[in-house]
Amino acid sequence: MNEKQLFDVANKAMENAYVPYSHYRVGAAILCNDGKIYSGVNVENASYGLTNCAERTAIFKAISEGAKRVLAIVIVNGTDIKSKPCGACRQVMGEFMDSDDVVFLANQKNDFKEYTFKEILPLAFSDKDMD
Numbered sequence: 563m564n565e566k567q568l569f570d571v572a573n574k575a576m577e578n579a580y581v582p583y584s585h586y587r588v589g590a591a592i593l594c595n596d597g598k599i600y601s602g603v604n605v606e607n608a609s610y611g612l613t614n615c616a617e618r619t620a621i622f623k624a625i626s627e628g629a630k631r632v633l634a635i636v637i638v639n640g641t642d643i644k645s646k647p648c649g650a651c652r653q654v655m656g657e658f659m660d661s662d663d664v665v666f667l668a669n670q671k672n673d674f675k676e677y678t679f680k681e682i683l684p685l686a687f688s689d690k691d692m693d
């Protein structure tokens with residue numbers, strides 16, 4: 563996997579974040595099972611609760627284009643603090659990522675820490691709970 567490419571795509575995408583309310587830019591890039599990289603940004607709304615986070619934008623784009631699994635994700639934002647995906651995004655990531663898949667949480671300088679999915683969502687609820 564080319565991490566540098568994922569970081570480049572996430573940084574570039576972040577320019578398109580639509581953030582007139584929070585001014586907090588987020589960009590995400592995911593590598594999928596089809597070998598393609600998909601990007602996403604946060605898209606806010608005057609009705610604040612309708613905002614879609616960058617991570618979910620990227621995942622929904624990928625799945626709607628035919629990807630089935632997410633193998634790695636890079637999340638960057640426009641501050642010096644490393645990204646921390648919200649609970650909703652972690653749950654959606656869990657639908658398409660396996661426990662040991664890689665999550666890079668980065669800031670605007672691309673300082674990052676690498677996690678596995680299970681580290682950022684321990685005790686995840688999944689389809690297996692309904693067997």
Ligand SMILES: O=c1ccn([C@H]2C[C@H](O)[C@@H](CO)O2)c(=O)[nH]1
Pocket residue numbers: 581584586588603604605606613614615616617645646647648651
């Ligand atoms: O990991 C995160 C955290 C927050 N946001 C967005 C939602 C909203 O647009 C703004 C402030 O919450 O940041 C993301 O896109 N991803």
Ligand SMILES: [Zn+2]
Pocket residue numbers: 615616617618647648649650651652
């Ligand atoms: Zn989120």
